[in-house]
Amino acid sequence: MQNMALFILRRIGYGLLVLLSLSFVVLSFIRLIPGDPVRMSLGPTASEKVVREVRSELYLDRPIPVQYFYWLRGVLRHGDFGKSLFTHRAVSKDIAEFLPRSMELAACSALLILVFGVLLGTLSALFRDTWLDNLLRFFAYLGVVTPPYAIAIFFLLLFAFYWKFFPIGGMPAFPEELRVTGMLTFDALIEGRFPLFFDSLWHLILPAVSLSLGSIAYQARIHRSSMIDNINKDYISFARVVGVRKTTLTLKHLMKPSFIPTLTIFGLQVAALLGNAFLIEVIFRYPGFSRYSLQVIMTKDPYGIVAVTMVFGIVFALVNILLDVGVAWLDPRVRLQAPE
Amino acid sequence: MIKRWLLLFIVFGLVVSLVSVSSGAPRTVLRATITATPEALDPAVVIGENDWKVLVNLYDLLVYPSFENASPQPCVAERWEVAPDNKTWTFHLRRGIKFHDGSDLTAEDVKFSMDRMVTIGEGHSHLYRDRIEETRVIDPYTVVFKLKQPFGPFLVTLYRLAIVNRKLVMANLKQGRYGEYGDHARDYLLTKDAGSGPYTIDVFKIRNVVEIVKNPNYWQDIPQNAPERVVMTQLREAATTKMLMGSGEIDLAHGRQELTTLKALDAMHGVEVAAIPEMSLNFFMINTKKPPVDDVHVRKAMALATDYEGMLRIYPDTPRVYGPVPPQIFGWASDFRTYERNLEEARKELRKSKYYGKFDKHPIDVSYIQGNGDTPKLCMLLAANLAEIGLKGNIVEAPWVLFQNKAESVETSPHVTNLFCNASYPEAGSILEFKYASWTVGGWNQNEWLQDPKFDRNIKDALVTVDRKERAAKYAAIQKYVVEDLCPSIFTFVSVVKPAYRADRFSWPAGEGRPHAVAEFNFNMMYFKMLP
Numbered sequence: 001m002q003n004m005a006l007f008i009l010r011r012i013g014y015g016l017l018v019l020l021s022l023s024f025v026v027l028s029f030i031r032l033i034p035g036d037p038v039r040m041s042l043g044p045t046a047s048e049k050v051v052r053e054v055r056s057e058l059y060l061d062r063p064i065p066v067q068y069f070y071w072l073r074g075v076l077r078h079g080d081f082g083k084s085l086f087t088h089r090a091v092s093k094d095i096a097e098f099l100p101r102s103m104e105l106a107a108c109s110a111l112l113i114l115v116f117g118v119l120l121g122t123l124s125a126l127f128r129d130t131w132l133d134n135l136l137r138f139f140a141y142l143g144v145v146t147p148p149y150a151i152a153i154f155f156l157l158l159f160a161f162y163w164k165f166f167p168i169g170g171m172p173a174f175p176e177e178l179r180v181t182g183m184l185t186f187d188a189l190i191e192g193r194f195p196l197f198f199d200s201l202w203h204l205i206l207p208a209v210s211l212s213l214g215s216i217a218y219q220a221r222i223h224r225s226s227m228i229d230n231i232n233k234d235y236i237s238f239a240r241v242v243g244v245r246k247t248t249l250t251l252k253h254l255m256k257p258s259f260i261p262t263l264t265i266f267g268l269q270v271a272a273l274l275g276n277a278f279l280i281e282v283i284f285r286y287p288g289f290s291r292y293s294l295q296v297i298m299t300k301d302p303y304g305i306v307a308v309t310m311v312f313g314i315v316f317a318l319v320n321i322l323l324d325v326g327v328a329w330l331d332p333r334v335r336l337q338a339p340e
Numbered sequence: 341m342i343k344r345w346l347l348l349f350i351v352f353g354l355v356v357s358l359v360s361v362s363s364g365a366p367r368t369v370l371r372a373t374i375t376a377t378p379e380a381l382d383p384a385v386v387i388g389e390n391d392w393k394v395l396v397n398l399y400d401l402l403v404y405p406s407f408e409n410a411s412p413q414p415c416v417a418e419r420w421e422v423a424p425d426n427k428t429w430t431f432h433l434r435r436g437i438k439f440h441d442g443s444d445l446t447a448e449d450v451k452f453s454m455d456r457m458v459t460i461g462e463g464h465s466h467l468y469r470d471r472i473e474e475t476r477v478i479d480p481y482t483v484v485f486k487l488k489q490p491f492g493p494f495l496v497t498l499y500r501l502a503i504v505n506r507k508l509v510m511a512n513l514k515q516g517r518y519g520e521y522g523d524h525a526r527d528y529l530l531t532k533d534a535g536s537g538p539y540t541i542d543v544f545k546i547r548n549v550v551e552i553v554k555n556p557n558y559w560q561d562i563p564q565n566a567p568e569r570v571v572m573t574q575l576r577e578a579a580t581t582k583m584l585m586g587s588g589e590i591d592l593a594h595g596r597q598e599l600t601t602l603k604a605l606d607a608m609h610g611v612e613v614a615a616i617p618e619m620s621l622n623f624f625m626i627n628t629k630k631p632p633v634d635d636v637h638v639r640k641a642m643a644l645a646t647d648y649e650g651m652l653r654i655y656p657d658t659p660r661v662y663g664p665v666p667p668q669i670f671g672w673a674s675d676f677r678t679y680e681r682n683l684e685e686a687r688k689e690l691r692k693s694k695y696y697g698k699f700d701k702h703p704i705d706v707s708y709i710q711g712n713g714d715t716p717k718l719c720m721l722l723a724a725n726l727a728e729i730g731l732k733g734n735i736v737e738a739p740w741v742l743f744q745n746k747a748e749s750v751e752t753s754p755h756v757t758n759l760f761c762n763a764s765y766p767e768a769g770s771i772l773e774f775k776y777a778s779w780t781v782g783g784w785n786q787n788e789w790l791q792d793p794k795f796d797r798n799i800k801d802a803l804v805t806v807d808r809k810e811r812a813a814k815y816a817a818i819q820k821y822v823v824e825d826l827c828p829s830i831f832t833f834v835s836v837v838k839p840a841y842r843a844d845r846f847s848w849p850a851g852e853g854r855p856h857a858v859a860e861f862n863f864n865m866m867y868f869k870m871l872p
Binding site for chain 1: 573580584764
C-alpha cells in the first residue's frame with residue numbers, strides 16, 4: 001500500500017515536471033512564431049501607444065524567461081493564467097466556461113466507449129467466427145474508418161432532421177444560479193432540476209455518440225483480441241474442466257485479465273477525446289473547449305494557447321496516472337513489483 | 341427486468357418530448373446565426389461587423405444614418421450646427437431619453453463617451469483621437485466638440501460613437517491602466533451593455549450566443565410586431581445551418597455562406613435571400629515597391645489582363661467596381677478611365693515596362709488568406725490571366741496570422757494579395773485614407789505600400805473640406821489619380837452579404853430590397869416585423 005502511494009506520488013511529480021517544461025516550451029514557441037498577436041487583436045487602426053501598453057501589460061515586451069516568470073507567478077499565486085487576447089478576459093474564466101462542457105461531452109462519450117466497446121468486444125469474442133462476430137467486426141471496421149464528423153452529419157440528418165428524435169445540436173441555456181461544476185447535465189441532476197437534466201441529456205446524446213462511435217469500434221476490436229488471447233490460456237481450460245459456471249468463468253476469470261490492454265487503450269482514447277471533439281462541437285453548435293482551443297491557436301493568443309496546452313497536458317498526465325493505478329489494480333504482478 | 345428498463349426509457353422519452361414542446365419558441369422570438377459573437381459589448385473597443393450588428397440595437401447615436409443614402413438624421417441630437425471656423429460642432433440633445441437602467445441621457449454622457457473612446461484608443465477611436473481638441477458640456481442638453489482642424493466627414497463618423505451611461509460605467513470600474521478611471525469598466529462592458537438603445541442585452545456567452553430583448557421604455561416607438569427577443573448563435577457550419585433552416589429552427593442565417601450553401605438555402609420553401617452591399621470592396625492589392633510590380637506599366641497590364649466577368653461568376657450577383665470606392669457611399673466617382681479586359685492593350689503596357697523581356701526572372705506571388713471564402717478561385721483566375729500576357733503568377737496561401745506579419749514590412753509584403761477592405765464611415769475619404777495614405781502602411785489593409793506624397797496631400801485636403809460639394813469633387817479627383825496614374829490595386833467587385841431568411845416568419849427592409857447603406861444597420865431589430 002505504501003509502495004503504491006509512493007508510486008503515485010512519484011508519477012504526480014513527474015507529471016508536474018513535464019507540465020512545467022511544456023508550458024515554457026509552448027510560451028517560447030509562441031514568441032518565436034512571426035506575427036504580433038497584440039496588433040492582430042487590436043487591428044490596424046489602434047494607436048501604437050495602445051499596442052505598446054497592451055504588450056507591456058501582457059509582458060510580451062520582456063525577454064521570454066522574464067515573461068515566463070511573471071506568468072508562472074500569476075498561476076501559482078492567484079491561479080491566473082493571463083489574459084486572452086481572443087476573448088478579452090482572464091483565460092481562467094474561459095477555461096471555467098468552456099472546459100466543463102467538453103468534459104461533460106467527453107465523459108458521456110467515455111462511458112459509451114467503455115460500455116459498448118467492452119460489450120461488443122465480449123460478444124464478438126464469445127461468439128467468435130459466427131455470423132454475430134462477423135457482423136460486429138464489419139461494424140467495427142466501419143466505425144474505425146469513418147471520421148467522426150461524417151458520422152455526426154449523418155446522425156444529425158437522420159435522427160434530428162428527418163426523424164426529429166433529437167434536437168439539431170445546441171444546448172439548453174445554462175441558468176447561472178445553477179452553476180456548480182459547469183457541466184449542465186450534472187449540475188441539473190444534483191440540483192434536482194430534472195426537466196433540464198433530461199433536456200440537456202437529450203441534447204448530449206447525438207454528439208456523444210458521434211464522438212465515441214469510432215472509439216467504440218476500436219475498443220471492441222482490442223477487447224475481442226484480448227479476450228480471445230485469454231480464452232486459449234491453460235487456466236481457462238482448467239476452470240472449464242473443473243466445472244466453473246460459464247458466467248463466473250467469463251466475468252471473473254476471463255474479463256478481468258482481458259481488461260488490461262482494453263483499459264490502456266481506453267485511457268489514451270479518453271484523453272484524446274477532448275482534442276478530437278473540435279468538429280463535433282462545431283457541427284452540433286456545442287460551446288466547448290475544443291472549439292475554443294482551435295480559435296485561440298488561429299488567433300495566436302499567447303496565454304490562451306499556453307492554457308489550452310496545459311489543460312491537455314494535465315488531462316493526459318492524469319489519465320496516465322489513473323491508468324497506471326488501474327492496471328496495477330487489475331494485475332497483481334504490476335502491483336507487487338511497482339516501485340522499489 | 342427488461343420491462344422495467346423499457347418503462348423507464350418510455351418515461352424518459354415522454355419527459356423529453358414534453359420539455360421540448362414546452363420550450364417551443366413563440367413567434368415573437370427571432371433566431372439568427374452569426375459568424376462570431378461580438379468580441380465585447382463595449383463600443384470603445386470593438387470594430388468588427390458582428391460587433392456592430394449587436395451594438396446598433398443596444399446603444400443610441402447622436403445622429404443616425406438614413407436608409408436611403410446614409411446621410412445623418414437626428415437621433416439623440418435633435419439638431420446641430422457648425423461654427424464659421426468649421427471646427428466647433430454644437431449638438432442639442434433630445435430630452436427624456438433614458439438609459440436601460442432608467443437614468444437620463446445627458447450631455448455629460450456624450451462627453452464621457454467621446455473622452456472614453458479617445459482614452460482607450462481602440463475600436464473606432466482613430467476617427468477622433470488626433471482630431472478632437474476637447475468636448476465641452478454647455479448645459480445638460482448641449483454638447484460641443486471642438487476639433488483641432490476642420491474635418492469634413494465629422495458628422496458621419498459619429499455613427500461610430502455609441503453613447504454610454506457614465507454613471508453605470510463609473511459604478512463598475514475595476515483596477516486598470518486608465519488612472520482614476522481604473523479599467524474604464526472594460527471588464528463590465530465585455531458582456532453587459534450601458535446603452536439606451538431599442539434592445540437590451542439579456543444573455544451574452546462569448547463565442548457562443550447573444551440574446552437581446554426589446555427595451556419597453558425606448559424613447560422612439562418600436563413597432564409592436566418587432567421581435568421581443570432576438571437570439572443570435574455563433575454558427576458557421578454549413579450542414580447544420582441547412583438543417584436548422586430547413587426545420588424552421590432558425591429564421592435568419594448569416595450572410596457569409598458559401599455559394600452552394602446559399603443555393604440550398606434559397607431553394608427551401610419559405611426561405612429567401614437578401615442582398616446587402618457592404619461599404620467594402622474586393623481588392624487585389626499590388627505591392628508598388630516590389631519588382632516587377634513597382635512598375636506602373638506592369639500594374640496597368642495586370643489590370644487590363646484581368647477577367648472581370650470571370651471574377652463575377654465566382655462571386656455572382658455582386659456589382660462590378662472600377663475604382664477604390666463602393667458606389668453606395670458619398671464621394672463615389674466614376675469619371676475616369678476604367679480597365680476592361682484587353683489582352684492586346686495589356687501586352688502594349690508590358691512593352692513599356694523596364695522589366696520587359698525579363699519577366700521570367702520576376703515571378704509574381706498572388707496571395708490569398710486561408711479560409712477567406714472563394715478568394716482562392718479569384719487568385720487562380722488572376723494567375724491564369726497573367727500567364728496569358730507572359731507574366732508568371734505563383735499562387736500563395738497564407739494563414740491570417742502569417743499574412744499580417746508579412747504585411748508589416750514592404751520587403752515581406754507579397755506582390756499581390758486578395759482581400760476585402762471596408763470603410764469605417766460612409767464616405768469615400770474613409771476607404772481612400774485607410775487604403776492608401778502613407779500613415780496607414782504596415783497593416784493588412786495596405787499591401788500596396790503606396791506612400792505617394794501627392795495622394796497624401798490631396799486626401800488631407802479633402803478631409804478638411806467641410807463643404808460637401810467641394811469635398812465630393814476632391815474625392816473624385818483623388819479616385820481619378822489613383823486609378824489612372826497609380827493603379828495600385830485591381831478593383832473587382834463590391835462585397836455583398838447574402839443572409840438567407842424565412843420570409844414566412846418576418847419581413848425587414850433588406851429583404852424588401854431596401855438595404856441600409858451601412859451594412860450593420862440592417863440588423864437594427866426595431867425595423868424587423870414578425871409575421872403572424
